[in-house]
Amino acid sequence: MGGETITRKKKKFAKEPNFTEKKTYRPEGVKETGLAFIGHEISEDGNTMNQFLHYDQLYTIRHGWNSKFFKGLLEGKIWGTKCPKCGDTWVPVRTHCWNLDCNLEKTEWVEMPLTAKVHTWTIAGWSGRSSLKRLPIVLVYAVIGDSKVAIANELHGIDSWDAEFGMPLKIVFKPKGERSGIITDFHFEPTNDWKPSPTNEEKERIKQLVEPVYEWVKTLK
Amino acid sequence: MPRKVCIVGGATTPFDYGPTGFESIEGGAAECIKETQKDIPDFSMRDLDLMIYSHFSVHFGHQLCSEWIIHDHLGLVGVPHYRVENGGNTGGSALYAASLAVMSGHHDAVGVVGWETMDSVSQSQGSEFIALASDIRYELLVGGIYPIYYAAMANKWMKDNNVSEEDVATIGAKNRNNAMDNPKAQWYRNEHKYITADDVMNSRLISYPIKKYDCCLMSRGVAFVLVCSEEYAKKINPDGYVTIDGMGLSSCTIRAGDRLNFPGWTERYGKGYPGMTEFGACRNAADQAYKMAGIKNPRKEIDFGEIHDAFSTSEAQIYKALYLADENNIAQFLRDESTHMHGEIPMNPGGGLMGYGHPVGATGLMSTIECFYQLSDMIPKKHLSRKTEVADAECGIVNSHAGTGTSISNFILRRC
Ligand SMILES: [Zn+2]
Numbered sequence: 001m002g003g004e005t006i007t008r009k010k011k012k013f014a015k016e017p018n019f020t021e022k023k024t025y026r027p028e029g030v031k032e033t034g035l036a037f038i039g040h041e042i043s044e045d046g047n048t049m050n051q052f053l054h055y056d057q058l059y060t061i062r063h064g065w066n067s068k069f070f071k072g073l074l075e076g077k078i079w080g081t082k083c084p085k086c087g088d089t090w091v092p093v094r095t096h097c098w099n100l101d102c103n104l105e106k107t108e109w110v111e112m113p114l115t116a117k118v119h120t121w122t123i124a125g126w127s128g129r130s131s132l133k134r135l136p137i138v139l140v141y142a143v144i145g146d147s148k149v150a151i152a153n154e155l156h157g158i159d160s161w162d163a164e165f166g167m168p169l170k171i172v173f174k175p176k177g178e179r180s181g182i183i184t185d186f187h188f189e190p191t192n193d194w195k196p197s198p199t200n201e202e203k204e205r206i207k208q209l210v211e212p213v214y215e216w217v218k219t220l221k
Numbered sequence: 222m223p224r225k226v227c228i229v230g231g232a233t234t235p236f237d238y239g240p241t242g243f244e245s246i247e248g249g250a251a252e253c254i255k256e257t258q259k260d261i262p263d264f265s266m267r268d269l270d271l272m273i274y275s276h277f278s279v280h281f282g283h284q285l286c287s288e289w290i291i292h293d294h295l296g297l298v299g300v301p302h303y304r305v306e307n308g309g310n311t312g313g314s315a316l317y318a319a320s321l322a323v324m325s326g327h328h329d330a331v332g333v334v335g336w337e338t339m340d341s342v343s344q345s346q347g348s349e350f351i352a353l354a355s356d357i358r359y360e361l362l363v364g365g366i367y368p369i370y371y372a373a374m375a376n377k378w379m380k381d382n383n384v385s386e387e388d389v390a391t392i393g394a395k396n397r398n399n400a401m402d403n404p405k406a407q408w409y410r411n412e413h414k415y416i417t418a419d420d421v422m423n424s425r426l427i428s429y430p431i432k433k434y435d436c437c438l439m440s441r442g443v444a445f446v447l448v449c450s451e452e453y454a455k456k457i458n459p460d461g462y463v464t465i466d467g468m469g470l471s472s473c474t475i476r477a478g479d480r481l482n483f484p485g486w487t488e489r490y491g492k493g494y495p496g497m498t499e500f501g502a503c504r505n506a507a508d509q510a511y512k513m514a515g516i517k518n519p520r521k522e523i524d525f526g527e528i529h530d531a532f533s534t535s536e537a538q539i540y541k542a543l544y545l546a547d548e549n550n551i552a553q554f555l556r557d558e559s560t561h562m563h564g565e566i567p568m569n570p571g572g573g574l575m576g577y578g579h580p581v582g583a584t585g586l587m588s589t590i591e592c593f594y595q596l597s598d599m600i601p602k603k604h605l606s607r608k609t610e611v612a613d614a615e616c617g618i619v620n621s622h623a624g625t626g627t628s629i630s631n632f633i634l635r636r637c
Contacts, residue, residue, distance in 0.1 A: 120498075122430075130349065
C-alpha cells in the first residue's frame with residue numbers, strides 16, 4: 001500500500017521557476033511570531049473588555065507573467081506590453097489584451113521611453129502611516145509614451161503648487177543599489193526645459209493649504 | 222415577469238469610531254433585528270429563508286468568516302447563508318444579491334446584515350488597509366491612500382466642469398448638518414455642530430482639492446435590512462413597505478488610470494468617457510436602474526437620494542453620473558443648493574457617509590434604510606426632528622460605490 005514514488009513525467013502546463021537570486025530588506029525587529037494575544041483593557045464600570053491581537057506576516061507576491069516589469073525597475077527600465085493584434089500598449093502592463101475583439105490575445109513586451117505627460121495631479125497632505133513623514137507629496141497620473149493608460153507616481157523636483165495638467169515629465173530612477181523592484185523605484189520630474197507658470201490665485205491657495213503640512217511633519221518623531 | 226422585490230424594515234446600530242456599547246458584531250446584528258421587529262411586530266425570525274452577509278475586510282474584522290459567528294448567534298442554523306464582498310459597494314451588492322434571490326422566486330424573506338469594525342486598528346493603519354483595495358503592485362505606497370486617488374480624479378473633474386472648491390465644500394457641510402438630528406450618526410455622536418462651507422474650506426488639507434471635512438470617517442457599525450416578496454410584505458407591513466422598482470450594478474477598472482481609453486466604455490458611451498474624471502460604472506448602473514423603473518427624467522421623477530459621499534467631490538461627480546446635471550449646469554446646480562433639504566432633490570438627508578458614518582459593509586444598507594424610512598414616513602420616529610424629512614416623497618435613489626468608482630450600484634425605491 002503506497003510508499004512508491006511515481007517517477008512518470010507529470011503534465012506541468014508551464015515551466016516552473018527556480019529562484020536563485022534572493023534579497024531581503026526587512027527592517028530590524030520584524031519577526032513572524034504568529035498570532036498572539038498581547039494585552040487587554042477593561043472599562044471603568046467593569047462591563048466591557050477589549051483584547052489586543054497581534055500578528056506580523058510576510059507575504060510572497062508572486063509576479064509571474066508580470067515579472068518583467070518589476071525586474072525592469074531594478075535595471076532602470078520601464079517595460080510595457082503591446083497587443084500584436086490591435087496595437088494597444090499599456091503601462092501598467094496587461095499580459096492579455098483588454099479588447100474583447102482580440103479575445104484575450106497574449107501581449108508582447110515593449111521597452112517604453114523614460115518620458116511621460118501629466119494627465120492629472122494632486123498634492124497629498126495626509127497619507128497612510130508609512131508615508132506620513134514624506135508629506136506633502138505631489139502625486140500625478142501620467143501617460144508614459146504611447147500607453148493607453150495613465151500610471152500613478154510621485155512628482156519630485158517641483159514646488160507642489162507648480163504642478164500642471166499636461167506638463168512634460170521625465171522618469172528618474174533611484175540609484176541602482178537602492179532599488180527594490182517596486183513602483184517607488186522611480187518617480188517623475190519635470191523635463192529640463194519646463195518652466196512653471198507665473199503664480200496665480202490657485203497657487204496661492206495651495207500654498208496656504210500646504211504650509212501647515214510642512215509644519216506638522218516637523219513635529220513627527 | 223420576475224417577482225417584485227420589497228423592503229419592509231431595517232435598522233442600524235449607532236455608528237462611531239470607538240466604543241458605542243454595541244461592540245460585538247453578533248450582538249449588534251441581533252439588536253438591529255429587534256429594532257426592526259419593534260417596527261413590524263409580525264416579522265418573525267422563522268420567516269427568514271436566506272441570509273446574506275455584507276462585510277468588506279478581514280483586516281478590520283480580524284476573523285475569517287465572521288458571518289458564521291453572527292448567523293448561529295441569531296439562531297438560524299439550517300437557513301442558507303453566504304457573504305457578499307465588493308469593496309465600498311458591498312452593501313449595495315448584498316442588496317442586489319438579496320433582490321435577485323426574491324426576484325427569482327426562490328426566496329421570500331431575505332435578511333441582509335452588514336458590518337465593519339474599522340476601529341480595531343488606528344485611523345492611519347486603517348487608511349493603509351483600505352489602500353490594499355488598490356492594485357497594490359502598482360499603487361501601494363505611491364502616495365499611499367484612497368483619498369489621494371480621489372483627489373487626483375476630482376481635481377481634473379472640477380477644472381473640466383468649472384466647479385470650485387467652495388462649490389463642493391457646501392456638500393461637506395450639508396451632509397454633516399443633515400446628521401444633526403440623527404442620533405445614530407457619527408457626526409451627531411461626536412462633533413455635533415452645524416458647520417458652513419467656510420469650515421470645510423478651512424479644515425486641514427488631505428489631498429488637494431480635498432480637505433478633512435470633504436472626507437467621510439472610519440466607523441464601527443452594523444445594519445440590517447429585510448428584503449422580501451410583495452406577498453410577504455403585504456402580510457407583515459401592508460401600509461409601510463417600499464418596492465425596489467429598479468436596480469443596476471456595474472463595474473470599472475481597479476486602477477483609475479486604466480479607464481482613459483477602455484474599449485468596453487468606448488463601445489458603450491463613445492470615445493473619452495469616462496476618462497479619469499467621470500464615474501462610468503455609476504452612469505451604467507443608473508441606466509439599468511432607470512430603464513427598469515421606467516424613469517425618463519431622473520431630476521424630475523426622483524424626489525431624493527441616499528448616495529455614497531465618501532468625499533464631497535465624489536458626491537458632486539455622482540450627481541453628474543446620475544444625470545441630475547451635465548457639464549454645462551453642474552456648477553449652477555451646486556450653487557443653487559439643489560440637493561440641500563430646501564432644494565429640488567435633497568441628497569443624503571440621513572447624513573450620508575460624512576454625517577452618519579462609513580462602516581464599509583454596513584454603509585450601503587444604512588443608505589437603503591434611510592431611504593426606506595423616508596418612503597414609509599418613519600423619519601419622525603427615527604430622527605429627532607422633521608428637519609430632514611422629505612415630505613411626501615414617492616421615489617428615492619440609493620447609491621453604493623466602491624474602489625475609485627470600480628463597482629457601483631443604484632436602486633430606485635418607491636412607496637407602495
Ligand atoms: Zn488587442
